Each structure stands twice: as C-alpha cells, then as structure tokens.
Amino acid sequence: MKSALLPVLTFPVLILLALLLGACRGEMERGDPGLVLDVAISPTPPAVGPARLIITLEDTAGAPVEGAEIVVEGNMSHAGMVPVVDTAQAEGPGSYGISDFRFTMAGDWILTLRATLPDGRWVRAVRPTKVVGRVGGSP
Amino acid sequence: MRSPLLGSFLRWRHSRSVLQALFLSLAILVMVDGFWGPQLSPKNMAGVLPWVHWRGFVALALLLAGNLFCMACPFMLPRKLAKKLLPADRHWPKALRTKWLALFLLFLFLWAYEAYHLWASPLLTAWLALSYFVAAFVIDGFFRGATFCKHVCPIGQFHFVNSLASPLEIAVREPGVCATCRTRDCIVGRYEEPRGLDQGTEALRPHERGKLLQAGCELWLYQETKTGNMDCTFCMECIHACPHDNVGILTRAPARELWEDPQRAGVGRFSRRPDLAALALFLTFAAFLNAFGMVTPVYAVEAWMGRVMGTTSEPLVIGVLFLAGMILLPALLVGCVARCSASLSRSGRTIIQEATRYGYALVPLGFGMWVAHYLFHFLVGGLAIVPLTQEYLAFLGFSFPRAPSWAVGPLVPESWLLPLELIFLELGLLVSLVVAYRIAVREVGPGPRAVRAFAPWGLLALFLSVAGVWLLLQPMEMRGTFMGS
Structure with a gap:
C-alpha cells in the first residue's frame, strides 16, 4: 500500500513546493514611476544589421534627466536566441544613443531598456519591435 | 535492461514514477513561471524549457533510443490519482478507437502554436500544460486503460509515429x-x-x-x-x-x-489502418510546414493570402494555410502518387488502399525534418537555461559571484548547424527510399514491378527532400506578433 501511494503523495508535495518557489518571481518591475524612458529606432522599420537607437530619459514633468547609465537588451520572441546587449552613450540633455545596435535576425524583437541614475533610482522600459530581413541574403 | 546500472534502475518497479516525478516538477515549474513569471519568453521557464529543451531532447531520444518521453510523461502521475478517485470503468466509444481524433487534435495543436505564437507566450504555454493535465486526468479518470495516450494525446501520437524509426523497442x-x-x-x-x-x-x-x-x-x-x-x-x-x-x-x-506488416497486437495490420497511415502522412507534411512557418518567405505567402481572403486575422490565415499545406495538398499529392503506383505496378488497389500501404515510407523523411528543426533550436539555445536558472535562483535569494550572462553561444560551432540539419534530412530521405522499396517488394514481389510501384513514392520523397533543403537554406525569421503589425 505504501509503495502504491508513493507517486500519489509525491504529486501534491511537488506542486506545493514549486508554487512556493515560483510565487517569489513576478513580472519585471518598471522602476521609479517619476521617470519616463523611451526609444526610437532608425531606420524604421529596422532591418537585420546595425541600427541607431535614440533614447530619451525625462521626468514626468518633461524635464530631461542626465547622468544615467542606460543598458539595452534585445531579445527575440523565441527563446534560445542569443540576445544583443549594448550600453547607450550620452548625447545631450536627457538624450542618449547607440549608433550600432546589431539586430542579428529578422523577426520580432523585444528591447528592454534599463536606466540607472547615480542616486540609485532606476526605470525600465520594454519595446517590442519588428526587424525586417536584408534584401538578397541570409541574416 | 541487463546493463549494470541503467538496467537495475529500469527493472526497479518505481523507476518510471521517479522519471515522471522529475518531469512533473519541471512541468509545474513551467506552469508556475508561465502564469506568474515575466512574460518575456527567453526569460521564462515556460518559454525555454518546452520550446527549446523538451523538443530538442524528444528529437534526440527518438533518434538515439526510443519513446523515452512517453515513459517519463508527467501527465501520467495525476492520472494515477484519477484512477483512484474516479471510476475509470467506461469503455472508450468504438467510433473513436482510431487515430482520427488524435490527428485532429494534433492539427489543432500545431495551428495554435503558430497562430497564437505559443513559443512567445509563457502564459499560453502554461495554460496548454494545465489543459493537458486536466484532459489526461478527466479522460483516464472515466475511461479504462490508457485511453488518453492511445486515442487522444497529440504529443503521444508524434512520439508513436516517429519512434517507428527508433533503434529501441520493448519486446x-x-x-x-x-x-x-x-x-x-x-x-x-x-x-x-x-x-x-x-x-x-x-x-x-x-x-x-x-x-x-x-x-x-x-x-x-x-x-x-x-x-x-x-x-x-x-x-x-x-x-x-x-x-x-x-x-x-x-x-x-x-x-x-x-x-513489415504483421498482425500487431492492439494495432492490427498497418496496411488496414487508413487512420494510422493518415497520421503518418500528416506528421510528415507537418514537419515541412512547421519549418516553413519560421522562414522569411512565409510572410509573403501570409500577406498574399490575407489580401485574397480580405482579412488581417493571422489565426484565420494560418488556419487556411495549414489546412491547405497539411491536409489538402498532401491528400492531392499522395492521391496522385498512389494512383500512379497502383497503375504502374498493376496492383489493382484503390488509392486509399495503396496509400495505406506505402504512406509509412515517408515517416523517416518527416522525422529527419523534425529532428533538423528541433535540434537547431536546441543546439542554438540549449545553454540559455544556465542564465535563466541563475536568475530564477537569484529571485529566491541565492547569490552568485557574477550576474547571469545571457550572451551564451550555441552548443556547437555555428558553422555546423546547417550541415547537421542537412545530414538529418537526407538521412531521412535515404531511409524513406529504402522503406518504400521494401514495401514495394513486399506488395508486388521483387523485380521490375516493385521498381514501378516504388518509383512514384521515391519521387515524392525526393520532392519533399528538395523542399526541405530549400527551407533550410532560407533566412530564418522569428515571429511572434500580430500579422502586419
């Protein structure tokens, strides 16, 4: 009897354990609500290869925010593809840029930007974008 | 079974339960992270484990061993509970004791995967896994035996058909x-x-x-x-x-x-099971269409179909594309080939009788394409589980000397990927040709008649193989958003 019950008892215990573990994880936090982070991509739509990212960081009143470190991570919608990670350079008040962000494959990308200020405040923005294929070749 | 360590483990009565418990815990992890974790597929267990690792290991297991993933199937543990809690005494309706229902569900599964971008949605993946548990629990809770596995489970049918080409069997x-x-x-x-x-x-x-x-x-x-x-x-x-x-x-x-076509226990003769032959043919053509969904030209086809149909609904367009590519076109092609084969060999059989005999010959080719496709994802992204696990554990308070490095490379040099894919595909073609010829010899005897019976099937296999090579040479495109957006 004991052996027959083994798998039956294992089942709820495992569920309980995993629920407890997973409950600690959640959707990615957006950070300080007083900061607004945005990105524009050139060319539009971006193609496989290098693209320019123009990033703006402002407060909710529209005042530019300077001195941030901004890291951009590009992931494809399909798991398992190597992400592209780059750091933006300051280009003016509240303006940052990456001149050579390399999209490695056509398809749907999700850009995750994280700006961190010297005082520890941070904000995250997520931007889905569609990358088109290069004409006449495999990416 | 007689090897020193593995054999002892497999002979142990609870070995399957242990494997199932392991996979059950992974399935629960997938569901929990899918429901409550970050909805970015590469950063979620539900995006990585099923669509990169599970499919890759399934392909490897079928290629190198056998149906190991049904052996370790996690959906079967709750089913044991169902057998204890529910009557499990009904007979599955006679009309459903075929593969037609499973074939329809397999079509639905492949369509939903493409139409709703399951690979890009941890939430939908988690719902899919949960539905699977519920379905296995309910069906096997009310019906006798392993009804769910035999007549319903779409994943199981994938394993059954492709394991026909595996090197191990229970006998x-x-x-x-x-x-x-x-x-x-x-x-x-x-x-x-x-x-x-x-x-x-x-x-x-x-x-x-x-x-x-x-x-x-x-x-x-x-x-x-x-x-x-x-x-x-x-x-x-x-x-x-x-x-x-x-x-x-x-x-x-x-x-x-x-x-070979003996009377098989619980199955009957392959040559008298049109439903089985249809399942085998369906999976063969689905392998190619599934891969077609990942290359750039599919955009142009979908856009053209959308214009013709006057819709921007991707589920609708993909539904029609899949219906045409997995059902209608295969039926037409196989029908023509079967007609030619019957005429040339003067077998005197109908198209369905002929297709039910020779359709199984295409299984290795389809399997080769599935292996090429699934192993590509696994070899490219297999290491993604390392930073993901690191991040998952970091949430639970474990500390690591370094932050997770997401820029992990493929498991093999990138230049190996295409040759490997081509090898699997062409190996499948080779085996398919051998099988088709052996079936022809079985059906009409050796000699010129066998060659004439084999030729149309050989040409069909060759045509599919060329289509496969073309697909593998196309630029890939990873989709996951609404058509035209």
Whole structure:
C-alpha cells in the first residue's frame, strides 16, 4: 500500500513546493514611476544589421534627466536566441544613443531598456519591435 | 535492461514514477513561471524549457533510443490519482478507437502554436500544460486503460509515429517462452490470486483475484504479438509484470517495422489502418510546414493570402494555410502518387488502399525534418537555461559571484548547424527510399514491378527532400506578433 501511494503523495508535495518557489518571481518591475524612458529606432522599420537607437530619459514633468547609465537588451520572441546587449552613450540633455545596435535576425524583437541614475533610482522600459530581413541574403 | 546500472534502475518497479516525478516538477515549474513569471519568453521557464529543451531532447531520444518521453510523461502521475478517485470503468466509444481524433487534435495543436505564437507566450504555454493535465486526468479518470495516450494525446501520437524509426523497442526476448505462458500477466496484470489457467483450473475473473500487484499493458499491446513501437509508451508495465523476465528494452534495426506488416497486437495490420497511415502522412507534411512557418518567405505567402481572403486575422490565415499545406495538398499529392503506383505496378488497389500501404515510407523523411528543426533550436539555445536558472535562483535569494550572462553561444560551432540539419534530412530521405522499396517488394514481389510501384513514392520523397533543403537554406525569421503589425 505504501509503495502504491508513493507517486500519489509525491504529486501534491511537488506542486506545493514549486508554487512556493515560483510565487517569489513576478513580472519585471518598471522602476521609479517619476521617470519616463523611451526609444526610437532608425531606420524604421529596422532591418537585420546595425541600427541607431535614440533614447530619451525625462521626468514626468518633461524635464530631461542626465547622468544615467542606460543598458539595452534585445531579445527575440523565441527563446534560445542569443540576445544583443549594448550600453547607450550620452548625447545631450536627457538624450542618449547607440549608433550600432546589431539586430542579428529578422523577426520580432523585444528591447528592454534599463536606466540607472547615480542616486540609485532606476526605470525600465520594454519595446517590442519588428526587424525586417536584408534584401538578397541570409541574416 | 541487463546493463549494470541503467538496467537495475529500469527493472526497479518505481523507476518510471521517479522519471515522471522529475518531469512533473519541471512541468509545474513551467506552469508556475508561465502564469506568474515575466512574460518575456527567453526569460521564462515556460518559454525555454518546452520550446527549446523538451523538443530538442524528444528529437534526440527518438533518434538515439526510443519513446523515452512517453515513459517519463508527467501527465501520467495525476492520472494515477484519477484512477483512484474516479471510476475509470467506461469503455472508450468504438467510433473513436482510431487515430482520427488524435490527428485532429494534433492539427489543432500545431495551428495554435503558430497562430497564437505559443513559443512567445509563457502564459499560453502554461495554460496548454494545465489543459493537458486536466484532459489526461478527466479522460483516464472515466475511461479504462490508457485511453488518453492511445486515442487522444497529440504529443503521444508524434512520439508513436516517429519512434517507428527508433533503434529501441520493448519486446519479448524468447518467443518460445510466451508460447508456453499460461498467465499472460503482461496484458492482464499480476494479482494476489493466480489467474487459474496456469494451474489447469477455471480462469478467475479479475475481481475474484484479489489485489492487483502489477498492472499489465494499459494500451492493450499483448507482448506475444506486439510488433514495434506503435502505441507503446515504454511504460514498462509488461516488463515488470512478466513472471519469466522475458520482456525487455531491446535493440533492433531502425525503421524495419515500417516495411513489415504483421498482425500487431492492439494495432492490427498497418496496411488496414487508413487512420494510422493518415497520421503518418500528416506528421510528415507537418514537419515541412512547421519549418516553413519560421522562414522569411512565409510572410509573403501570409500577406498574399490575407489580401485574397480580405482579412488581417493571422489565426484565420494560418488556419487556411495549414489546412491547405497539411491536409489538402498532401491528400492531392499522395492521391496522385498512389494512383500512379497502383497503375504502374498493376496492383489493382484503390488509392486509399495503396496509400495505406506505402504512406509509412515517408515517416523517416518527416522525422529527419523534425529532428533538423528541433535540434537547431536546441543546439542554438540549449545553454540559455544556465542564465535563466541563475536568475530564477537569484529571485529566491541565492547569490552568485557574477550576474547571469545571457550572451551564451550555441552548443556547437555555428558553422555546423546547417550541415547537421542537412545530414538529418537526407538521412531521412535515404531511409524513406529504402522503406518504400521494401514495401514495394513486399506488395508486388521483387523485380521490375516493385521498381514501378516504388518509383512514384521515391519521387515524392525526393520532392519533399528538395523542399526541405530549400527551407533550410532560407533566412530564418522569428515571429511572434500580430500579422502586419
């Protein structure tokens, strides 16, 4: 009897354990609500290869925010593809840029930007974008 | 089964439960992270484990061993609970004791995967896994045996069909031992009270025989006449039930069972199962269409279809594309080929009779394409599990000397990927050609008639292989958003 019950008892215990573990994880936090982070991509739509990212960081009143470190991570919608990670350079008040962000494959990308200020405040923005294929070749 | 460590483990009565518990915990992890974790597929267990690792390991297991993933299927543990809590005494309706329902569900699964971008949605992946648990629980809770596995489970059908080309099977060691066996424990199970037949007395009914000590095959595959891997979940009940230790996991010539046509226990003759042949053909063509969904030209096709149909609904367009590419076009192609084959060999058979005999020949080619596709994802993204696990554990308070590095490379040099994919595809073609010829010899005897019967099927396999090469050479495009957005 004991052996027959083994798998039956294992089942709820495992569920309980995993629920407890997973409950600690959640959707990615957006950070300080007083900061607004945005990105524009050139060319539009971006193609496989290098693209320019123009990033703006402002407060909710529209005042530019300077001195941030901004890291951009590009992931494809399909798991398992190597992400592209780059750091933006300051280009003016509240303006940052990456001149050579390399999209490695056509398809749907999700850009995750994280700006961190010297005082520890941070904000995250997520931007889905569609990358088109290069004409006449495999990416 | 006789190897020192692995054999001892597999002979242990609870070995399958241990494997299932391991996979169950992974499935729960997928569901929990899918429901409550970050909805970015590469950063979620539900995006990585099922669509990168599970599919890759399934392909490898089928290629190198057999149906190991049905053996470790996590959906079967709750089913054990269902068998205890619910009556499980009904017979599955006779009209549904075929593969047609499973084929329809497989179509639905592949369509939903593409139309709703399951690979890009941890939430939908989690719902899919949960639905699977509920379906297995309910169906096997009310119906006898392993009804869910045999007649419903779409993933199981994928394993059954492709394992026809695998090198391992569960089979008897000495047929002579089965011929003298009086108890048939491998099919009826072993009870406290012997069955009676072995003592030369009147047979006892199951309820008169006390407690069931070891179940027999729940998919009704009687070992003495069981042939091959069709419908075999590698559950090992027969191995544990056999009082003569005469059943084991044995090696064999891969794909041989595709050209042999004996009366198979629980299955019948392949040549008299149009539903099985349809499933095999469906999976072959689905392998190519599934890969087509990942290359750049699919955009142009979808856009053209959308314009013609006057819609921007991707589920609708993909539904029509899949209906055409997985059902109508294959039916047309196979119908023409079967007609030619019957005419050239003067077999006198109808198109369906001919296709039901030769359709299995395309299984290795389809399998080659599935392996090429699934292994590509696994080889490219297999290491993504490392930073993901690191991040997951970091959430739970574990600390690591370094932050997770997401820029992990492929498991093999990138330049190997295309040659490897082509090797799997062409190996599949080669085996398909051999199988088609052997079927032709079986059906019309050796000689020119066999060549004439084989030729149309060989050409179809060649055509599909060329289509596969073209697909593998196309630029890939990973989609996941609404069409036209």
